[in-house]
Amino acid sequence: MTVSQWQRRIARAQELAGQHPFAAEILGFYVHLARFQENLQSKLSRAMQSPAASLDRELTSSEISELGSSFAEFLSLAEAKGPKPLAELSRDLRSRGPDFWSDLLSASWLAPSASDAQQILSQAFLQPCAELLRSRAALRSSQSAHALCPFCNRKPALGVLRQMGDGGARSMICSFCLGEWDFRRIVCPGCGEENDKKLAVYTAAEFDYIRVECCESCKIYIKTVDLTKNGRAEPLVDELASAPLDLWAREHGYAKLHANLFGM
Numbered sequence: 001m002t003v004s005q006w007q008r009r010i011a012r013a014q015e016l017a018g019q020h021p022f023a024a025e026i027l028g029f030y031v032h033l034a035r036f037q038e039n040l041q042s043k044l045s046r047a048m049q050s051p052a053a054s055l056d057r058e059l060t061s062s063e064i065s066e067l068g069s070s071f072a073e074f075l076s077l078a079e080a081k082g083p084k085p086l087a088e089l090s091r092d093l094r095s096r097g098p099d100f101w102s103d104l105l106s107a108s109w110l111a112p113s114a115s116d117a118q119q120i121l122s123q124a125f126l127q128p129c130a131e132l133l134r135s136r137a138a139l140r141s142s143q144s145a146h147a148l149c150p151f152c153n154r155k156p157a158l159g160v161l162r163q164m165g166d167g168g169a170r171s172m173i174c175s176f177c178l179g180e181w182d183f184r185r186i187v188c189p190g191c192g193e194e195n196d197k198k199l200a201v202y203t204a205a206e207f208d209y210i211r212v213e214c215c216e217s218c219k220i221y222i223k224t225v226d227l228t229k230n231g232r233a234e235p236l237v238d239e240l241a242s243a244p245l246d247l248w249a250r251e252h253g254y255a256k257l258h259a260n261l262f263g264m
């Protein structure tokens with residue numbers, strides 16, 4: 001299951017990079033990142049045998065040491081293949097050494113939202129670990145009225161619309177553990193606004209299956225991938241490829257609920 005999901009994302013990133021030259025650099029790096037994440041996840045799934053009761057706990061020292069041994073490799077990859085700001089940050093972090101990395105990974109694991117670029121990068125590294133523990137976690141329900149992930153309490157990275165009856169039902173995808181939970185369509189995930197006159201949806205011809213859902217009350221937006229319009233989309237990847245929509249939203253005074261690894 002896990003393998004095919006990574007491979008689907010990689011194939012989609014390669015396909016979209018060919019269609020959208022402006023996103024080719026980001027997607028090219030994403031392909032390297034996803035391959036690394038897939039390998040890390042299968043390594044962790046062998047090394048971390050104990051079932052996890054929840055994600056809401058500190059990493060154990062053996063988990064930290066297991067992760068720390070892969071972090072240098074991750075930083076080297078981001079330095080060699082990443083866009084310039086990520087490459088520079090990775091070079092700097094690589095020079096700090098194992099004790100610094102352990103502290104950074106422990107803090108990033110617990111941080112409810114990444115406070116700076118170091119933590120954003122660290123959470124991208126930790127994401128396969130969070131996803132693995134979530135898949136083993138006791139909480140199986142995807143039902144939540146909450147704007148935060150019911151598994152790990154992080155903000156959603158994006159929304160998706162899936163076919164249900166005659167329409168599409170919206171769910172949110174976690175920015176950290178990639179958990180998915182139901183979320184009503186006419187509610188702002190930023191502030192809970194329910195007045196549909198305050199909740200605007202924009203689309204652009206180039207990405208007609210991606211909705212930019214904006215809230216006039218808190219000026220937050222989130223992108224939602226409409227799988228009823230484009231069944232080929234891989235939500236995480238299409239979200240990255242549609243960076244022009246983020247620029248548009250920013251120019252119109254909206255801030256994203258949760259920025260991705262590339263600061264979009």
Ligand SMILES: [Zn+2]
Nearest residue numbers: 149152174177
């Ligand atoms: Zn989560």
Ligand SMILES: [Zn+2]
Nearest residue numbers: 188191215218
């Ligand atoms: Zn709002």
